[in-house]
Amino acid sequence: MSTSLGAILREQYGVSRRDFLKFCSVLASSMAISPTFIPRIAEALEKTPRQSVIWLSFQECTGCTESLTRSNAPTLESLILEQISLDYHHTLQAAAGDAAERARDLAMKANQGKYLLIVDGSVPMGNSGYSTIAGISNVDALREVASGASAIIAVGTCAAFGGLPHANPNPTGAVSVSEIITDKPIINISGCPPIPVVITGVIAHLITFGVLPELDKLGRPLSFYGQNIHDRCYRRPFYEKGLFAEDFDDAGAKKGWCLYKLGCKGPVTYNACATLKWNDGVSFPIEAGHGCIGCSEPNFWDAGGFYRPLAVPTEGVAQLTQMAFAAGGALGIAAGVLNAKKRDHAIAERETVSIDDLKRKG
Amino acid sequence: MNEVAFLAWVRGIGFQIALGIFIVGMVVRWLEIFLLGKKHDYSAPKGSAVQGAIHTIFSRSIPEKSTWQRSRVQIVTGYVFHVGLLLIILFLTPHITLFREFLGFGWAGLPNSVVDLIAVITMFALLVALVRRLQDPVLRFISTFQDYLVWTVTFLPLLTGYMAYHHLGFSYPTILGLHILSVEILLVLFPFTKLMHAITLFIARGFNGATAGHKGVQA
Amino acid sequence: MSNASFSRGYQALKAQIDAPIAAYFSSCVHCGLCAEACLFFTETRDPKYTPIHKLEPLRKVWEQEYTLVGKLKAWFGLSTPLHDQELADWQEFIYNSCTLCGRCSLVCPVGNDLSYMIRKEREGMVAAGHAPDGQISAAKRAITVGSPMGVKFPALQAQIKHIEKDTGFIVPVNQVGAEYMVTLSSMEIMNYPEYLEALARIFKHAGKTWTLCSEAFEATNTGIQIGSSDIARELVSRLVNAAERLQVKTLVSPECGHAYTAIRWEGANLMGKAFTFKVQHILEVLEELRQQGKLKTEGLETARMTFHDPCQLVRRGGVIDEPRNLLKTVAQNFVEMEDAGKMNWCCGAGGGVGAIEQAHELKTRVFQRKISQLDAIKVETVVTACANCRITLEEGFEAYNREMPVLGLTELIAQHLVEEPATENAHE
Ligand code: SF4
Ligand code: SF4
Numbered sequence A: 001m002s003t004s005l006g007a008i009l010r011e012q013y014g015v016s017r018r019d020f021l022k023f024c025s026v027l028a029s030s031m032a033i034s035p036t037f038i039p040r041i042a043e044a045l046e047k048t049p050r051q052s053v054i055w056l057s058f059q060e061c062t063g064c065t066e067s068l069t070r071s072n073a074p075t076l077e078s079l080i081l082e083q084i085s086l087d088y089h090h091t092l093q094a095a096a097g098d099a100a101e102r103a104r105d106l107a108m109k110a111n112q113g114k115y116l117l118i119v120d121g122s123v124p125m126g127n128s129g130y131s132t133i134a135g136i137s138n139v140d141a142l143r144e145v146a147s148g149a150s151a152i153i154a155v156g157t158c159a160a161f162g163g164l165p166h167a168n169p170n171p172t173g174a175v176s177v178s179e180i181i182t183d184k185p186i187i188n189i190s191g192c193p194p195i196p197v198v199i200t201g202v203i204a205h206l207i208t209f210g211v212l213p214e215l216d217k218l219g220r221p222l223s224f225y226g227q228n229i230h231d232r233c234y235r236r237p238f239y240e241k242g243l244f245a246e247d248f249d250d251a252g253a254k255k256g257w258c259l260y261k262l263g264c265k266g267p268v269t270y271n272a273c274a275t276l277k278w279n280d281g282v283s284f285p286i287e288a289g290h291g292c293i294g295c296s297e298p299n300f301w302d303a304g305g306f307y308r309p310l311a312v313p314t315e316g317v318a319q320l321t322q323m324a325f326a327a328g329g330a331l332g333i334a335a336g337v338l339n340a341k342k343r344d345h346a347i348a349e350r351e352t353v354s355i356d357d358l359k360r361k362g
Numbered sequence B: 001m002n003e004v005a006f007l008a009w010v011r012g013i014g015f016q017i018a019l020g021i022f023i024v025g026m027v028v029r030w031l032e033i034f035l036l037g038k039k040h041d042y043s044a045p046k047g048s049a050v051q052g053a054i055h056t057i058f059s060r061s062i063p064e065k066s067t068w069q070r071s072r073v074q075i076v077t078g079y080v081f082h083v084g085l086l087l088i089i090l091f092l093t094p095h096i097t098l099f100r101e102f103l104g105f106g107w108a109g110l111p112n113s114v115v116d117l118i119a120v121i122t123m124f125a126l127l128v129a130l131v132r133r134l135q136d137p138v139l140r141f142i143s144t145f146q147d148y149l150v151w152t153v154t155f156l157p158l159l160t161g162y163m164a165y166h167h168l169g170f171s172y173p174t175i176l177g178l179h180i181l182s183v184e185i186l187l188v189l190f191p192f193t194k195l196m197h198a199i200t201l202f203i204a205r206g207f208n209g210a211t212a213g214h215k216g217v218q219a
Numbered sequence C: 001m002s003n004a005s006f007s008r009g010y011q012a013l014k015a016q017i018d019a020p021i022a023a024y025f026s027s028c029v030h031c032g033l034c035a036e037a038c039l040f041f042t043e044t045r046d047p048k049y050t051p052i053h054k055l056e057p058l059r060k061v062w063e064q065e066y067t068l069v070g071k072l073k074a075w076f077g078l079s080t081p082l083h084d085q086e087l088a089d090w091q092e093f094i095y096n097s098c099t100l101c102g103r104c105s106l107v108c109p110v111g112n113d114l115s116y117m118i119r120k121e122r123e124g125m126v127a128a129g130h131a132p133d134g135q136i137s138a139a140k141r142a143i144t145v146g147s148p149m150g151v152k153f154p155a156l157q158a159q160i161k162h163i164e165k166d167t168g169f170i171v172p173v174n175q176v177g178a179e180y181m182v183t184l185s186s187m188e189i190m191n192y193p194e195y196l197e198a199l200a201r202i203f204k205h206a207g208k209t210w211t212l213c214s215e216a217f218e219a220t221n222t223g224i225q226i227g228s229s230d231i232a233r234e235l236v237s238r239l240v241n242a243a244e245r246l247q248v249k250t251l252v253s254p255e256c257g258h259a260y261t262a263i264r265w266e267g268a269n270l271m272g273k274a275f276t277f278k279v280q281h282i283l284e285v286l287e288e289l290r291q292q293g294k295l296k297t298e299g300l301e302t303a304r305m306t307f308h309d310p311c312q313l314v315r316r317g318g319v320i321d322e323p324r325n326l327l328k329t330v331a332q333n334f335v336e337m338e339d340a341g342k343m344n345w346c347c348g349a350g351g352g353v354g355a356i357e358q359a360h361e362l363k364t365r366v367f368q369r370k371i372s373q374l375d376a377i378k379v380e381t382v383v384t385a386c387a388n389c390r391i392t393l394e395e396g397f398e399a400y401n402r403e404m405p406v407l408g409l410t411e412l413i414a415q416h417l418v419e420e421p422a423t424e425n426a427h428e
């Protein structure tokens, strides 16, 4: 907790004031914040003391951390990382073993109630032995660290919604952070992985405004997850015209037609890929020729095959159809035969009508 | 249940349940009808029953003159929403994708904007049909709860489909899920309500036409 | 023999359900188009006369007895079972306001043969004791006396004598081996004796052998109208036995619509076997003779004429072109009514309605349809081929103050026969 970002930038990176403001404006626009706030962001970032952050990784693949760090230097992401004091992150920190855990304890004590907790990965509830760090089960670690945090950011779909470990049949009983911690503000930054600038943007927001950004129903910042991929997709005109790629290397695919029939989940996915894009705005999956797999949505692993169009049932129906025909046939024949019997019985039992009994008697 | 899980449910288990009930129901109803049988007709034929049946199956789609003169609005409305529904069901690309899943082959769809327009017209025709059902003395008199139920479950897939396409009211997964759910409700009710006419009318016309054909009348 | 009761009626309704009925009820979309097909609705605008509504009792039996869903609904108390009062209330619809004209059956867009079902529904009504009094009396007379109007053979004999005296022709009775066995409707015997005379002339002219049968001259079948196959079978069997005994080639049904339906279409099915003889309506016989060149006519009627199609002949019988071909040989100014032919409007008193006293007012009211049809084409004479239509037309014209002669087609043809028998120059 020493120098401010402004100082670091100038001293360590030689970033000019102009470049710094440009960075702030990019940040503001990506978060859909009015440009009038740019000076305020800049000021906050420059002045605020470095924020203590504890990063816990549970059942995860490190993809989210990769996303955050694996970028061409120096990026907005790395700049932001300088602004925080990452006091514990078992992949990134230099310390190991007991020393590492001690660092965490220290940071927690020093910033009790003020540190930010970032989590990636889901928490196994089945058997605590499925995932432990330094002998402490994930759920215990989470509860302990969360208790002193000011807010929690669940990074990646695993932490936000359970993600891959949660996928059917969920052998470890994986759950999301929000299913365990209910008494702290939680921001879900879903995605498998999330877009790096979304992570940094949210941290910047927290530092700048000191309050949570506006969230959607799933606890995701609206500024990044308020938009539907399909609505922002540059292939949308083809969708409207009914021009679809039928195969990954057919003429339609080469012409860049819509990938709906190849299973694109863009229409049901909320994320910023189509606008912010990946790798410094170079491209995003749909642009690269693959449909969106809906990675920022809960249960996306189990939401039908990635290559099954949205309009078709998630599972094959051939067997069901056969069974239903057989069952219907059996039931129908039984009912039909009984009906015919009943009718024939009625015919047999029908009493002959003669002219003497056309009227009711008495 | 969150919206993605809801969507997955309607596309998964929900669809399976609906399809299962639909198929079982259709087969049962079909057998219920045919196993009742029809008595052999001993009277000497004057024409061909088979030809009469085939004739009526097609000809009854075209209103006969005096009916046309007397019930224009009713007939036009009926035509518009039936043709509209058929076009939407068969020629919207996502629907074709679904048929391909079942049949193994697909066909060319109409541009979405065209289907969108057809949907608006179809919904309008259905609304006219509803108003008529509520206002016309005959229709009001013979209508039962089922008539309104069937109207509703026919209208809902159109409405939700339209809303899904235009992203109205709900998030896309929710409205898409609702759209699929509404179709599933339709499927479940289909065999057990007058919706069944879509299939049985050919049987009905066939029998009627056969009786007439046997007598040398073109029905 | 048992007493008429609800349970007997219900049993009878249950016995009627077959695949066509199940398909029809499954298909009805409550579009209401059948209402505009039925003159009882078009002339009263009262929705209760909508044809499909007339079938509610039968529909209930079908749904509750023959569908799984119906059984479930009944089980959950979601439907009310058919009860006696309902049947009693429906007499008004099943009998008084339905002539079994079959117009609705040609209009229903899903193809429902409504009149087929109403005919079957009557079976249940009869068994339950809910048939109208007028029809019950007619049926009783038909069975006991031999004709619904109570005409006995001696009355016919008197007429035969009369004709033989007037024309000098022989009217053969009980002639074994004749080509045609002619039957009559008592209406013709009582009100239109010209018919029998016309037949005598025509067969003579054509050189065909024919006969009447003293035990089976009455062709009308009140069993069909009231809707009792038992009574209908009894009546039909008289004709069948006679035709078989006399070994005739063809049994000729008279100028009567439903008599044709009874013997031509229902007859064989009531007997449960195909006939060994042919059944033809008199118009079919005449047209056949005309085509064989055995019916030579001369002179043309100049009056503006039209033909009223009896429902049972056109819609339920397929006799459509015959009357037109015949009429054109003798009428110069033949014009068609709107909707003529297959879609012609009923006179309003077929299917036994004419015999129902309570229906009298309604019957007259719906005759307005015929009046409108005729007013539109301004004819001077109406020709028809059904004694029942004929009497209804006459009564109707009287009620609506129209001067309009009504002719039977057979008589009209007979009037125009050339005096020299055609057969002599044609064949021998
Ligand atoms: S590629 Fe996907 S997101 Fe883009 S328009 Fe097609 S369906 Fe929508
Ligand atoms: S395009 Fe879809 S699947 Fe791909 S990263 Fe974005 S949200 Fe995830």
Ligand code: SF4
Pocket (backbone or CB within 6 Å): C037, C038, C039, C040, C050, C051, C054, C097, C098, C099, C100, C101, C102, C103, C104, C105, C114, C115, C118, C346
């Ligand atoms: S058969 Fe004729 S009278 Fe009877 S309901 Fe149908 S249209 Fe009306």
Ligand code: SF4
Pocket (backbone or CB within 6 Å): C027, C028, C029, C030, C031, C032, C033, C034, C035, C051, C052, C107, C108, C109, C110, C111, C112, C114
């Ligand atoms: S016309 Fe046919 S479908 Fe329409 S209400 Fe009448 S019976 Fe039903």
